[in-house]
Amino acid sequence: MSYLPSQSSVSLVQQHAKRHARSKLNRSYAQILDKSRVIGATVRGASASRALKNEVPMYRHGRIQGDYFSRLVDSSPKPRVLRSAHHPVAIHLLKLANSAAYRKYRKLILLTSAKLIREYCDRHGTCSRIYTTSHDNPLLLEPKIRADKVLICSKKLLQKVAGLHSYEGGILAEVPYTPPSQHLGNAALVLCVAPSTSPEKNATASSLMRTAQALQWQAIWLLKHGAHDFLDPLSIRASQNCLDTMPYISGDVNEALVFANENRLLLCICGYDGDPLETDHIQRAMKQHHGIMLLVGKQPQELIDAAIKIDITIPSRRTRNTTTDEHGTETQHYKLDGFTKSCIFMYLVRKRLHYTAPRSPYFA
Secondary structure, three states: OOOOOHHHHHHHHHHHHHHHHHHHHHHHHHHHHHHHHHHHHHHHHHHHHHOOOOOOOOEOOOOOOOHHHHHHHHHHOOOOOOOOOOOOHHHHHHHHHOOHHHHHHEEEEEOOOOOHHHHHHHOOEEEEEEEEOOOOOOHHHHOOEEEEEEEEEOHHHHHOOOOOOOOOOOEEEEEEEOOOOOOOOOEEEEEEEEEEHHHHHHHHHHEEEEEEHHHHOOOEEEEEOOOOOOOOOOHHOOOOOOHHHOEEEEEEEEHHHHHHHHHEEEEEEEEEEOOOOOOHHHHHHHHOOOOOEEEEEEEEEHHHOOOEEEEOEEEEEEEEEEEEOOOOOOEEEEEOOOOHHHHHHHHHHHHOHHHHHHHHOOOO
16 A cells, blocks of 8 residues: 655655755855855965065066056956957057047057067067957067067957058057156257147158158157147157157247257247248358257247248249349249258258267267
8 A cells, every 4th residue: 555645744844855955055155155264364364464575466577467458358358359449458449549648647659560560579579468450460470579468359440549541461569658858968959849639740740750860860859738749650650659769858838948048959940931041140040059959840939939930942943933032033943841841951950060960969
């Protein structure tokens, strides 16, 4: 005869099983809680002992593992290929490309060409981070190219950050930028550059900075103009990152005037309303001063009033621009813009007046 349990006995067994399961769960939770307390106490004790011993946390490639970028990457989604412009890393890159205040705060810039990345690694050894479209990029296979971290991004995102229309096989590097020099030594050939709110004008002024470096001018004075600088990707490409190898100082108008007076530098600016370079009073003024400070870019009126105006003309048989001298003789010239005049002026000054000046301002 089979035994059939009553309804009351079944409910009693179920209640007993539930109590057993709850007690088992509580015991396991208590064990986990005790273990976490032990681990927390150990970590706090280790950090306290490290603080007492003045020890430094673990470093990797010279950087703390818990730095800003590591926290940014660890706290965000980790796609295999970074595509979204709303990703925290993408926002970080776009700020570096477009905000001078953010670049100054992070002390980082972006190099957006393979040539600049190679030159930087030759001088400094390692980039902070490299962003590329594939791990098979030929630049990554070069032995001199080294980086603490390599991230894969979409071509469209890199193109947007770099500000280029096409970025096939694109690669960009995030590196610390060189801080300004404390002084410019015995500089005799100084280019004073004023930044602008227009990226195109900044790129043109950056090209003049690269020309000054090629013509072995000694230093650059960067006028402070709000939060604007010459460290956006377009300006760095135009200047070929010359601020990394050429001494420069940032200062306002009054500091520039004091620097020019203390170092006996003649303030010059090229324009259409100036006198020819061969004029006697200009040649006499140049010989009476120790050197030249050439003003380029959107200069403030205080510096323009303190500078002498110089005009550069090139004789030509073609009818470009006709001038008449005091004897009534007409001469045809090319009509040059201010930046072209400044380039020719830098060449003539270096070749004719200061051809013996050293390339570095720190040599006598």
